[in-house]
Amino acid sequence: MKSKILALLGGTLLSGVAMAGGYQVNLAGQRQIGMGHTGTGLALDNASIFFNPGAMSHLRENGVTIGGSAIFSKIAYRALEPGNTEARTDNPAGTPFQVYGVYGITDKLKAGIGVYTPFGSTVKWGNEWSGRFGLEQLKLSAVYIQPTLSYKITEKLGVGAGLTYVLGSVNLQRSIPVQDQQGNYGHAELDGDATGVGYNVGVYFAPTEKISLGLSYRSQVDVNVEEGDATFTVPASLDARFPDTKFEATLPLPATLTLGIGIKPTDKLTLAIDVNRVEWSAYKSLRFDYEEPVSRPAPEGLVSENARNYEDSYIYRIGAEYKATDALALRAGAYYDSSPVQDGYLTPETPDADARGVSVGLGYNLSEKLSLDASFLYINKKERTDLSDKSGGIGGTYKAVAYIPGIGLNYKF
Amino acid sequence: MKNFIYKSGMLALFAATVLTSCDPEIDGASPSKGEADFTKYVAVGNSLTAGYSDGGLYREGQLNSYPSILAEQFKLAGGGEFTQPLFTEAQKNGSGYLSLTGFDASGLPILKPVTTELAVRGMGADNKTLLYTEYLEPVNNLGVPGIKMIDVSTAGYGYNNPIAFNPYYERLLPNDVTPSGALRPYVATAAATQPTFFTMWLGNNDVLSYATSGGIAAISDLDKFKTNLDAMVNALVGANNAKGAIINIPDVTGVPFFTTKATATLIQMAAAANTKLYIVGSDNVTRVATTADYVLLTSTVGTPEQTPVGTIPHGFSPYNPLRNNEVLDNTEVATAQAATANFNNALAAAAQAKGLALVNMNTFFNSVKMKDNKPQLTINNIAYSPAFISGNLFSLDGVHLTPRGNAIVANEIIRNINATYKANIPTVDETKYRAVLFP
Numbered sequence: 001m002k003s004k005i006l007a008l009l010g011g012t013l014l015s016g017v018a019m020a021g022g023y024q025v026n027l028a029g030q031r032q033i034g035m036g037h038t039g040t041g042l043a044l045d046n047a048s049i050f051f052n053p054g055a056m057s058h059l060r061e062n063g064v065t066i067g068g069s070a071i072f073s074k075i076a077y078r079a080l081e082p083g084n085t086e087a088r089t090d091n092p093a094g095t096p097f098q099v100y101g102v103y104g105i106t107d108k109l110k111a112g113i114g115v116y117t118p119f120g121s122t123v124k125w126g127n128e129w130s131g132r133f134g135l136e137q138l139k140l141s142a143v144y145i146q147p148t149l150s151y152k153i154t155e156k157l158g159v160g161a162g163l164t165y166v167l168g169s170v171n172l173q174r175s176i177p178v179q180d181q182q183g184n185y186g187h188a189e190l191d192g193d194a195t196g197v198g199y200n201v202g203v204y205f206a207p208t209e210k211i212s213l214g215l216s217y218r219s220q221v222d223v224n225v226e227e228g229d230a231t232f233t234v235p236a237s238l239d240a241r242f243p244d245t246k247f248e249a250t251l252p253l254p255a256t257l258t259l260g261i262g263i264k265p266t267d268k269l270t271l272a273i274d275v276n277r278v279e280w281s282a283y284k285s286l287r288f289d290y291e292e293p294v295s296r297p298a299p300e301g302l303v304s305e306n307a308r309n310y311e312d313s314y315i316y317r318i319g320a321e322y323k324a325t326d327a328l329a330l331r332a333g334a335y336y337d338s339s340p341v342q343d344g345y346l347t348p349e350t351p352d353a354d355a356r357g358v359s360v361g362l363g364y365n366l367s368e369k370l371s372l373d374a375s376f377l378y379i380n381k382k383e384r385t386d387l388s389d390k391s392g393g394i395g396g397t398y399k400a401v402a403y404i405p406g407i408g409l410n411y412k413f
Numbered sequence: 414m415k416n417f418i419y420k421s422g423m424l425a426l427f428a429a430t431v432l433t434s435c436d437p438e439i440d441g442a443s444p445s446k447g448e449a450d451f452t453k454y455v456a457v458g459n460s461l462t463a464g465y466s467d468g469g470l471y472r473e474g475q476l477n478s479y480p481s482i483l484a485e486q487f488k489l490a491g492g493g494e495f496t497q498p499l500f501t502e503a504q505k506n507g508s509g510y511l512s513l514t515g516f517d518a519s520g521l522p523i524l525k526p527v528t529t530e531l532a533v534r535g536m537g538a539d540n541k542t543l544l545y546t547e548y549l550e551p552v553n554n555l556g557v558p559g560i561k562m563i564d565v566s567t568a569g570y571g572y573n574n575p576i577a578f579n580p581y582y583e584r585l586l587p588n589d590v591t592p593s594g595a596l597r598p599y600v601a602t603a604a605a606t607q608p609t610f611f612t613m614w615l616g617n618n619d620v621l622s623y624a625t626s627g628g629i630a631a632i633s634d635l636d637k638f639k640t641n642l643d644a645m646v647n648a649l650v651g652a653n654n655a656k657g658a659i660i661n662i663p664d665v666t667g668v669p670f671f672t673t674k675a676t677a678t679l680i681q682m683a684a685a686a687n688t689k690l691y692i693v694g695s696d697n698v699t700r701v702a703t704t705a706d707y708v709l710l711t712s713t714v715g716t717p718e719q720t721p722v723g724t725i726p727h728g729f730s731p732y733n734p735l736r737n738n739e740v741l742d743n744t745e746v747a748t749a750q751a752a753t754a755n756f757n758n759a760l761a762a763a764a765q766a767k768g769l770a771l772v773n774m775n776t777f778f779n780s781v782k783m784k785d786n787k788p789q790l791t792i793n794n795i796a797y798s799p800a801f802i803s804g805n806l807f808s809l810d811g812v813h814l815t816p817r818g819n820a821i822v823a824n825e826i827i828r829n830i831n832a833t834y835k836a837n838i839p840t841v842d843e844t845k846y847r848a849v850l851f852p
Binding site for chain 2: 074075077078081082088130132134179180181234235237238383392393394399401
C-alpha cells in the first residue's frame with residue numbers, strides 16, 4: 001500500500017530538483033510563491049497549513065486549494081583549472097505540488113489537511129561526465145501529509161498544530177570505477193522507500209488591522225530507509241566483491257523556524273517579510289549501511305559514509321500583493337537564500353551556493369467561489385568553485401539556474 | 414474560463430520553453446601557449462614514452478601514451494600534428510602483452526599473454542631478438558622501450574646485428590648501413606627532428622634494469638649518464654632554442670613490481686606457517702628477510718618446490734630461499750635509491766642550465782604511496798595508488814602505466830609546463846582513459 005501511494009505521488013508528480021538550500025524545495029503555495037514565498041505572518045489562504053497553522057484559524061472561508069509548479073533547472077559544471085572539462089545536468093522537470101483543504105468546525109476551530117512536497121531533488125548528470133563516480137543521478141522525494149487543527153483564541157491571536165506523516169523515496173546511481181573488457185564502467189543503484197513523522201506548529205498574531213505577525217516551526221523529520229535495494233553491475237570476476245544486497249540509510253529533513261510579518265498600508269496593498277532559519281546542521285553525513293560487505297571486506301565494506309556537515313542557514317524573503325481590480329491581484333517578491341554547504345563539502349547531488357530568487361504572480365477571481373493563481377519564480381545561484389575534498393564530492397565550479405512557473409486553483413465554500 | 418486556463422497554460426509553457434534555453438554558463442580561462450611554442454612537439458624517452466603497457470608495446474598503449482595525450486592538449490594552444498610509430502590495426506597487438514583473465518582461488522590475478530595479431534616481422538641477426546614491423550616515416554614520439562641514457566650516443570644501437578640491438582629503435586631506422594641510416598645513434602635521430610618543444614623522460618632504465626633484475630644488472634655510470642644527458646639536451650634545444658620539459662626518475666619502492674609481493678605480508682604468512690621468509694642477499698648469503706627487502710613481482714615465492722628436505726613453499730625454508738634475482742634486498746634498494754638521486758640531480762641541473770621545466774615525477778609517485786593502507790590520491794572520486802591492479806595507475810606488468818596512469822602523468826606534466834612557461838594548457842579528463850580491464 002505504502003509503495004502504491006508513492007508510485008502514485010512520487011511517480012507521476014516528481015518532486016523538484018533541489019533549488020533551495022540543500023535539497024529543500026520551497027514551493028508550497030502559488031499565491032505565496034508570487035510574493036517571494038512569504039506568508040507566515042499573513043492569513044492569506046489555505047496554504048497557511050504549511051506556512052503557519054496558527055493563521056489557519058483566521059481564514060475567512062472554507063476551501064480547497066490545488067496547485068503545482070514545474071521546475072526547469074540546469075546546472076553547469078566546469079572542472080577545476082587548468083581542466084576544461086564541462087558538464088551539464090539533464091534534469092527532468094520537477095513537479096512539486098500542494099493540496100490543501102480547510103474546514104471550520106466551529107467559529108473558532110478549524111480543521112485542515114495539507115499534502116505538499118517541501119523536500120526533493122532530481123539531479124541527473126548522466127554517465128558520461130567526469131564526476132560520474134560521485135553521482136550519475138539522484139532522485140529524492142518527500143511527500144508530507146499534514147492533518148492540522150487551528151484555534152482562534154481571540155480575533156487577534158490564533159494557534160495551530162499539525163502532525164506530518166512523510167512518505168519518502170530515494171534513488172541514487174553512480175558509476176563504479178572498475179571496467180569490463182569493453183571498458184564499460186560498473187554501476188551502482190541504491191533504491192528505497194522511507195517514512196518519517198514530524199509536526200508543524202504556528203502562532204498568528206494580528207495586533208492591528210495593518211500589522212500581523214506569525215511564527216511557525218516545522219520540525220525535523222528523519223526519513224529512514226530500512227530495506228533499500230543495492231544493485232551492482234560489475235565485471236563477472238568481481239561479482240563476489242559487489243553482491244546485490246540491502247541497505248539502510250537515514251536522511252534528515254531539517255527543521256525550519258520562520259518569523260513572518262505582514263503589513264497592509266492600504267486596502268489594496270499587502271507587504272510581507274519572512275525570515276527562515278533552516279536547521280541544516282542536522283545533516284552531518286550521508287551514510288549507507290549494507291547488509292553484506294561491498295567492494296571491501298567487512299567491517300569497512302559494510303558502511304559507505306561521506307561527511308556533509310551542513311550549517312544552519314537563513315533565508316530572507318520579501319513580497320507584495322497589489323489588488324489592481326476586484327478580480328485581479330498582482331504579486332512580486334524576492335529572496336536571498338544562504339547556502340548551508342560549507343567550503344570543501346560541495347557535492348554534485350546538491351551543488352549548492354547562495355541563491356537569489358525573484359518572483360511575480362497574479363491572482364484572478366474567476367467567480368465568487370473560484371480563483372486562480374499563477375506564479376513565476378526565477379532562481380539564480382551564485383557560481384561556486386569548491387575542491388569538494390571533505391565530502392567525497394567532485395571538485396569544480398558549479399552554476400545553477402531555475403525557472404519555475406506554477407499554477408493553482410482555489411475553491412471556497 | 415476554460416479558455417483562460419488554456420491561454421495561461423500555453424503562456425506558461427511558452428515562457429518555460431524560452432527561458433530554459435538560457436542555460437547557465439561558466440567562463441574559464443582560454444588555452445594559451447605562454448612562452449612556449451608547440452608547433453612541433455617531440456617526445457624522447459623509453460618504454461613509458463612509447464606507451465608500453467601490460468608487458469608489451471601495442472597499439473592501444475601507443476594511442477594512450479602520455480606524449481600523445483599531451484600533444485592533443487597542446488593542439489588547443491597552437492600545437493601541430495603529432496605522429497607516433499603506431500602498429501597497424503591488423504597488427505594491433507604489436508609485441509604482444511598481458512591480459513587479466515581472472516583470479517585464482519587465493520585471489521591472485523591470472524595473467525595470460527596475448528599472442529595474436531602481432532607485429533613481429535622475423536628474428537634478428539642475434540638469433541634472440543624479435544624484429545617488429547618497421548615505421549620509417551618521421552615521427553614525433555621517439556619513445557624506445559628499453560633505452561637507457563647511456564645508450565643514446567651508441568652507434569648501431571638500433572642496427573640488426575649478431576651481438577645485440579634494440580628492436581624498437583631498429584624499426585624506426587632506415588635499412589642502409591650508414592652512420593645516418595641503420596647505425597644512427599639515438600641522439601642524432603632526436604636532433605634531426607628539430608622540435609619547437611620537447612619532453613624528455615630518459616634515465617629510468619639506467620637504474621630500473623638493475624632493480625628489476627634483483628640487483629644483478631649494472632647501474633649506469635654517472636659520468637656517461639651526464640655526458641649523454643648534455644648531448645640529448647643540446648640536440649633537442651638545438652638551433653630553434655626549443656623549450657621543453659625534463660621528467661625525472663621515480664623511486665623503485667613506489668612501483669608495484671617491488672611492493673605487490675609485500676615482504677611484510679610474506680613474513681606474516683611464514684610466521685603463520687611457523688617458519689620464516691629466507692632470501693639470498695646481495696652478498697650471496699642466505700638470511701632471514703626483513704621488511705627492508707623487496708620481493709619482485711616475478712618471484713615464485715610461496716610455490717611448493719622440491720627440496721632435499723621435502724616439498725616446501727619457495728622462500729619459506731633456509732633450504733629453499735628466494736634467489737638473489739628474486740629480491741631487491743636492503744643494500745640493493747639503497748644502491749638503487751642513491752643512483753636515482755644522482756641521476757635526478759643531473760636531470761635537475763640540466764633543466765636549470767637551459768631554463769627547462771623539470772617535472773618531479775619522483776616526488777609525485779612518492780606522494781601517491783599508500784599511508785596506513787589508505788590511498789593518498791583521489792581524483793573525481795576514484796582512489797589512486799601504486800597498488801597492483803586495484804591502484805588504477807599501473808598496468809599488469811607492475812612497472813608501466815595504464816592509459817589512465819598516462820593521463821594522470823600527462824596532467825602532472827601539463828601543470829609543470831603551465832607554471833614554467835606561463836602557459837594555460839588544459840588538463841585532460843582522466844576518466845576517459847581506462848585502467849585495468851576485468852573479465
